[in-house]
Amino acid sequence: MAKQPPGTGRGMSTRLKTAEGRSTASQRWLTRQLNDPYVKAAKEQGFRSRAAFKLLEMDQKLKLLKPGMRVVDLGAAPGGWTQVAVAAVGPRGQVVGIDILPMDPVQGATVLQGDFTEQEAEDRTLEAMGGRVDAVLSDMAPNTTGHQATDHLRIMGLAEIALDFARRVLAPGGAFIAKVLQGGTEAEMLAALKRDFAVVRHMKPPASRKDSAELYVVATGFRG
Numbered sequence: 710m711a712k713q714p715p716g717t718g719r720g721m722s723t724r725l726k727t728a729e730g731r732s733t734a735s736q737r738w739l740t741r742q743l744n745d746p747y748v749k750a751a752k753e754q755g756f757r758s759r760a761a762f763k764l765l766e767m768d769q770k771l772k773l774l775k776p777g778m779r780v781v782d783l784g785a786a787p788g789g790w791t792q793v794a795v796a797a798v799g800p801r802g803q804v805v806g807i808d809i810l811p812m813d814p815v816q817g818a819t820v821l822q823g824d825f826t827e828q829e830a831e832d833r834t835l836e837a838m839g840g841r842v843d844a845v846l847s848d849m850a851p852n853t854t855g856h857q858a859t860d861h862l863r864i865m866g867l868a869e870i871a872l873d874f875a876r877r878v879l880a881p882g883g884a885f886i887a888k889v890l891q892g893g894t895e896a897e898m899l900a901a902l903k904r905d906f907a908v909v910r911h912m913k914p915p916a917s918r919k920d921s922a923e924l925y926v927v928a929t930g931f932r933g
């Protein structure tokens with residue numbers, strides 16, 4: 710079983726600076742990577758991304774993924790969530806991951822490349838699944854523009870597309886997890902979720918950076 714990385718804030722930390730003592734954006738990024746226990750743990754445990762721990766932590770808390778389940782992973786690259794899903798559903802289960810970016814194969818999963826805002830990508834995902842699914846996961850996030858309102862709209866747009874898809878393909882009792890932004894889910898989306906699912910929660914797993922506005926909506930018990 711995957712191990713949780715130890716807490717932050719202990720031990721030695723590295724800080725990269727220019728000769729003048731300031732740090733550039735890329736140095737700050739690299740500093741954060743070097744000091745991030747989740748980056749280290751992902752490398753040690755063979756996960757392709759630190760993001761894998763976000764799904765692991767949510768799943769450990771809610772026990773969402775079970776052996777034999779059929780799972781779709783939207784915005785799957787580089788593949789951390791796909792790896793976690795494959796391990797959880799086991800050989801009797803099925804996992805299809807799709808991303809707009811190319812992604813290396815993950816053993817035990819079907820990996821597709823496509824823009825999920827386009828119907829064709831959705832059709833190919835459905836074809837690969839071959840029927841109804843038990844969980845739709847979406848960690849989709851567009852490249853940030855730096856303009857807060859635009860970024861908010863774009864990420865929520867992807868979450869809505871994921872929810873539309875989930876409502877069409879989930880089997881009764883199915884689960885939906887999607888990345889949203891703090892401030893929670895828009896009223897209209899929340900109303901749709903509450904109508905179609907027995908339980909709707911928001912979660913900020915410990916692996917999600919505190920300074921990020923990212924949050925996950927977790928809806929279970931699809932009414933079908």
Ligand SMILES: C[S@@+](CC[C@H](N)C(=O)[O-])C[C@H]1O[C@@H](n2cnc3c(N)ncnc32)[C@H](O)[C@@H]1O
Binds near residue numbers: 757761823
């Ligand atoms: C935070 S990353 C996902 C990380 C992944 N869950 C993991 O564990 O490795 C977000 C992903 O969403 C993908 N994405 C963004 N827009 C998309 C779209 N329209 N269709 C498919 N994937 C998209 C990005 O290419 C990116 O790989």
